[in-house]
Amino acid sequence: MAEHHTVGAGTLPAPTVFFLSDSTGITAETLGNTLLTQFPGHRLERRTIPFITTAEQARDVVALIDRVAAAGPQPIIFSTTVSQDIRAVLSQSQGQFFDLFDAHIGKLEQTLGSTANGKPGQAHGVGDAVRYQLRMAAVEYAIEHDDGQSLRALERAELILIAPSRCGKTPTTMYLALQHGILAANFPLVEEDFDTMTLPKPLLPFASKCFGLTSQPVRLSQIRQERRPGSNYASLNQCTFELRNAEDMYRTNNIPYVNSASMSVEEISATILQRI
Amino acid sequence: MAEHHTVGAGTLPAPTVFFLSDSTGITAETLGNTLLTQFPGHRLERRTIPFITTAEQARDVVALIDRVAAAGPQPIIFSTTVSQDIRAVLSQSQGQFFDLFDAHIGKLEQTLGSTANGKPGQAHGVGDAVRYQLRMAAVEYAIEHDDGQSLRALERAELILIAPSRCGKTPTTMYLALQHGILAANFPLVEEDFDTMTLPKPLLPFASKCFGLTSQPVRLSQIRQERRPGSNYASLNQCTFELRNAEDMYRTNNIPYVNSASMSVEEISATILQRI
Numbered sequence: 001m002a003e004h005h006t007v008g009a010g011t012l013p014a015p016t017v018f019f020l021s022d023s024t025g026i027t028a029e030t031l032g033n034t035l036l037t038q039f040p041g042h043r044l045e046r047r048t049i050p051f052i053t054t055a056e057q058a059r060d061v062v063a064l065i066d067r068v069a070a071a072g073p074q075p076i077i078f079s080t081t082v083s084q085d086i087r088a089v090l091s092q093s094q095g096q097f098f099d100l101f102d103a104h105i106g107k108l109e110q111t112l113g114s115t116a117n118g119k120p121g122q123a124h125g126v127g128d129a130v131r132y133q134l135r136m137a138a139v140e141y142a143i144e145h146d147d148g149q150s151l152r153a154l155e156r157a158e159l160i161l162i163a164p165s166r167c168g169k170t171p172t173t174m175y176l177a178l179q180h181g182i183l184a185a186n187f188p189l190v191e192e193d194f195d196t197m198t199l200p201k202p203l204l205p206f207a208s209k210c211f212g213l214t215s216q217p218v219r220l221s222q223i224r225q226e227r228r229p230g231s232n233y234a235s236l237n238q239c240t241f242e243l244r245n246a247e248d249m250y251r252t253n254n255i256p257y258v259n260s261a262s263m264s265v266e267e268i269s270a271t272i273l274q275r276i
Numbered sequence: 277m278a279e280h281h282t283v284g285a286g287t288l289p290a291p292t293v294f295f296l297s298d299s300t301g302i303t304a305e306t307l308g309n310t311l312l313t314q315f316p317g318h319r320l321e322r323r324t325i326p327f328i329t330t331a332e333q334a335r336d337v338v339a340l341i342d343r344v345a346a347a348g349p350q351p352i353i354f355s356t357t358v359s360q361d362i363r364a365v366l367s368q369s370q371g372q373f374f375d376l377f378d379a380h381i382g383k384l385e386q387t388l389g390s391t392a393n394g395k396p397g398q399a400h401g402v403g404d405a406v407r408y409q410l411r412m413a414a415v416e417y418a419i420e421h422d423d424g425q426s427l428r429a430l431e432r433a434e435l436i437l438i439a440p441s442r443c444g445k446t447p448t449t450m451y452l453a454l455q456h457g458i459l460a461a462n463f464p465l466v467e468e469d470f471d472t473m474t475l476p477k478p479l480l481p482f483a484s485k486c487f488g489l490t491s492q493p494v495r496l497s498q499i500r501q502e503r504r505p506g507s508n509y510a511s512l513n514q515c516t517f518e519l520r521n522a523e524d525m526y527r528t529n530n531i532p533y534v535n536s537a538s539m540s541v542e543e544i545s546a547t548i549l550q551r552i
Contacts, residue, residue, distance in 0.1 A: 034303040112291070
């Protein structure tokens with residue numbers, strides 16, 4: 001059983017954090033890492049061990065954790081394992097065991113008036129097949145419509161992200177497609193677009209689907225310098241010009257927009273979803 | 277404050293599930309939805325309300341929840357709000373309140389021997405700027421190297437996914453890039469590749485980075501029929517031929533591979549990460 005590792009930076013001793021799951025481990029990683037952001041001073045080593053589906057595998061994992069425990073600080077374990085049998089094995093290790101499921105299942109059974117079904121692995125499986133196919137189709141749509149490459153079926157877009165180059169259109173579009181199944185295109189704003197302050201012509205029929213991104217000139221200039229060092233494209237003057245004009249264009253055309261300068265794609269996406 | 281909705285299918289009464297957060301809401305959605313997959317019989321309406329950062333916003337949310345509660349079954353609330361003040365407001369609604377943070381923070385403080393910092397919104401923010409830039413660069417790399425489109429800088433790839441058309445290469449590559457910052461290319465296997473059973477020529481120097489996908493012939497044929505109905509490309513015969521030969525090629529060249537037929541991109545990705 002292999003693991004994937006990442007190591008954080010910090011100053012205090014470095015316990016190992018295990019994310020254990022009978023499925024992908026995504027839920028354990030997500031909540032576990034969210035909890036750990038509350039303790040930024042700690043250097044931590046992280047190991048995800050997914051697909052623990054038999055008691056024998058669970059015993060191997062416990063043996064591994066116990067070896068790590070014997071060699072250093074007490075490991076921390078975030079587990080979302082559903083099976084009682086496997087949980088019973090995993091909770092026997094020398095690590096500090098955080099059962100992210102058990103804490104809530106009983107109360108949820110009471111609230112919903114029914115019993116948890118105990119089947120693992122459904123949250124990040126195919127699940128709802130129709131919804132899953134939508135997500136996969138959205139990824140293809142996003143690639144085809146990245147950076148204004150295709151105008152085909154633009155009317156099918158649920159969202160068209162517009163912005164000057166390097167404001168974060170592409171990764172945001174991919175995130176919205178992959179995680180939310182949103183048919184999203186993205187389209188660059190270039191200097192010529194600012195002559196008239198109207199939307200680029202292919203987008204005119206779809207103004208109500210447009211959402212703008214802007215950034216901070218210094219930040220944008222830094223990012224563009226990485227791509228084309230010393231170019232006019234990357235100059236602070238040019239970045240200031242493009243961003244000021246893009247924002248004017250958004251306001252003139254009633255396009256909602258967000259400043260992506262200090263936001264992650266996850267934050268930009270949540271903001272867009274909240275506003276459309 | 278807007279919300280995004282999704283409605284599931286089922287037979288029992290339909291409570292509303294609120295995912296509340298002072299940040300993106302991604303963690304609340306992830307664990308909340310994972311818990312809810314344990315209760316598949318319930319029809320649920322879902323509402324995510326992210327970025328609740330003031331007590332006034334929290335009071336508006338409580339008023340909304342109370343209106344929903346007055347009109348139907350008791351709402352269910354999954355909250356990952358960090359601020360004590362905002363939590364105190366949110367927990368006052370008529371909904372059943374699941375605090376996904378509070379359940380674990382105390383024990384985690386004990387284990388790590390330090391105090392939670394109480395700052396919201398770090399789990400899905402930019403966080404580690406270097407790691408974040410790697411993820412964004414990986415998305416661009418994945419788009420440039422989708423479906424064998426570019427051989428430029430192929431030596432930088434950490435992973436090259438290979439498979440016949442429509443086995444899931446593209447969305448898996450995007451997921452690995454966006455979520456894990458892995459520099460991943462993908463490359464199609466076509467009929468001519470099976471004449472010699474050697475890897476496609478551009479990949480020969482990078483065999484150790486290759487990972488194969490295969491599928492079930494009937495499943496692959498269904499997916500291809502959607503793209504080109506009635507074509508030889510989509511025929512069961514052709515799909516059987518390509519998949520059998522692809523698997524032979526993987527085995528001949530010692531390429532690890534996985535059958536993606538009934539797996540989600542999340543499951544395929546977790547499997548790949550576990551094995552490389």
